[in-house]
């Protein structure tokens with residue numbers, strides 16, 4: 001689903017790429033896979049044992065503002081320790097423009113966290129220098145997250161897979177004076193609030209959209225696959241703090257169910273978003289249907 005509404009908010013999707021990865025990365029038991037095969041196959045688990053991880057950004061038009069959530073990897077980034085994102089050359093910006101939004105029209109960019117695939121297009125390389133892609137935007141990034149990845153601070157914990165991200169995608173924004181470094185709970189606009197949802201990274205945030213009676217959650221990487229909505233204890237070994245991830249997932253899951261919220265993660269394959277329903281104690285993932293767009 002490339003376009004849908006939540007109350008008065010319009011949401012548009014821009015895809016950077018899609019990669020097939022082994023489903024066994026989630027550590028689901030054979031019994032768990034068998035019990036969920038009815039809805040997992042084939043959309044969420046192919047017969048080859050793989051799943052599609054999509055890298056995508058969300059554009060939210062709400063409160064008379066254009067807000068970009070998680071601007072993907074970027075072209076030409078040197079990420080030798082994370083081969084699937086190394087030296088990309090995708091028409092992301094052309095696809096972005098095809099949504100009817102030019103980079104100059106963007107009022108705000110929000111990075112749920114500062115992994116390579118969530119802040120890369122913060123900047124573009126121009127004349128040998130990384131400069132802001134969205135020159136008129138304020139860029140919202142969590143204080144915990146900015147401090148986590150600032151290699152200049154004492155105690156910095158280097159992760160090769162995220163090498164150069166701070167230098168290329170964050171520092172130029174700070175230096176341009178376009179950054180809004182925010183606390184654990186922050187109103188991006190009247191309808192969109194950022195809240196700490198940590199664990200995947202130490203300052204990871206989720207965005208809660210409220211419009212009229214409707215709710216949506218941009219969940220970044222709190223969930224990579226819908227199996228984690230039903231089994232939040234699964235560990236795909238990409239988290240900085242796994243117990244915190246599980247606690248965050250359980251808290252978010254309670255909110256999704258109570259609010260009837262649309263869940264809009266960073267990496268779900270088509271239709272890219274959905275609901276978690278609970279009936280008589282049984283939970284079920286319900287992908288967003290085209291009639292709801």
Ligand SMILES: [Zn+2]
Pocket residue numbers: 115117118221266267
């Ligand atoms: Zn990610």
